[in-house]
Amino acid sequence: MKSPLFNRRHFTLQVLALAAGGNVLPAGAAAPGRKILIVGDSLSAEYGLTRGTGWVALLQKQLEHSHPGTLIVNASISGETTSGGRSRLPALLRQHQPTHVIIELGGNDALRGLALSMTEDNLTFMARSARETGARVLLLGMQMPPNYGPQMTRQFAGLYAKVARSTGSVLVPFFLKTVGDDPDPARWFQADRIHPNEAAQPRLLGNVWPELRKLL
Template sequence: MRLFSLILILLITAPVKAATLMIVGDSLSAGYQMAIEKAWPSLLPDVLADKNQPLDVVNASISGDTSGNGLERLPGLLSQHSPDYVLFELGANDGLRGFPPNLIENNLNQMIELAKKSGATPILMQIHILPNYGKRYTEAFAAVYPKVADQQGIALIPFFLDQVITHPGWMKDDGLHPKAEAQPWIANFVANQLINHLELP
C-alpha cells in the first residue's frame, strides 16, 4: 500500500512533458544571416507559453532546402525527434528555381504522409513566390498548398511573409528574407495561427 501511494505521488508530481513541434523549412525559418536564437522558431516557445500553450520546438530548417530536400531528410528527423506536430514551410526555393508545381505537390504529399505514419500531426504553411515567372506559374504554384491541405485533411496556415514584406525596414535588401527585427512579429503571428490547430492539455 505504501509503495502504491509512493508511485501515485510520483505520477501526480512528475512534470508533464510538453508536446513537440518540429519545423521543417528553408531559410525563412532557419534564421538566414542572423544568430539562430533570434530566428522566429527560437522565439516561438516563449510566445506560446505566454498564450498558455506550452510547446517544445525543434527547428529542423536549412537555408536553401527545397521540398525534395525536406522529403529526403524527413524520415531521419521523425526518427530522431518523434514530434507531436510537424509544420512544413517549404517550397519557396522550388518556386525560385521554376520547379513544376506537380513535383512540389508530390513532395509535400509524401512528407505529410510520412508525418502521419509517424504519429505526428502535420500542418502546412502556404507559400507564395514573387511574380518573376509570370501570373500562370505563380498562381499554379500557390494553388498547390490549399489543394494538398484539402486532400490530406490537414490545417493550412497563412504565409507570414505576405504581411512582413509590407513593413518598411523589415526585409533585407534581397527582398526575400526578413530581418531580425521582424522575427518577434513572425513568432507571434505563427503562434496565433498554430493555437487554432493544437490539441494540448
C-alpha cells in the same frame, strides 16, 4: 510596389547549414508533452539574424508561457527545397517522434523554377508521412515570384491549399503576409532583399501562431 523577395534577379542560392534556432534535441532525447518539429528553409533557420531572434525562437518563448513543456526541434536548413525536406523527414520523424510538424518549404522550389507537380508531390508526401505517425501538421504557404506570370503564381499558391485538403493538414495561406506584401517591404528585409530582418520576425510568428494554437 512588388516585394523584392519575389524578384528573381535578387535570388542567390545559400550554402546549406544546419539551423541553430529553436531548441534542437539530440538523438534519443526524451521530452514530456508536446514536441514540434519544424522542417523549413532559411526563413526558419535564422539566416542573417542574431541567434535567438528568429520567429522559431520567439515561438519557443511564446510556448513557455502558453503551453509549458512544449519543445521545438528546428530542423530547418538554409537553401532547402521540398526534395531535400522529403529526403530528411523520415529520419527526423523516427528520431524525434514529434506530436506536431510544421512544414515551411517551397519558396526555393519557386525561385529555382522547379516543376509545380514535383513541389506538390513532395509536400504531400511529407504531410502524409507526418500524419501517419500521429502528428498534427501545419503547412506554411508561400508565393511564387511575379515574374513567372499570374497563372503560375495562382497555381503555386493553390497547390498549398490542395495539399492541405488532401492530407488533412492545417494551412497558413501565406507565411510572409504583412512582410512580403507590405507597401514598403524594404523595411522588413535584410540588405540582401531576400531574407526578413529581425523586425519582421514577430510578424512571421503572428502569421503562424493563430493556426498552431488551434492544433495545440
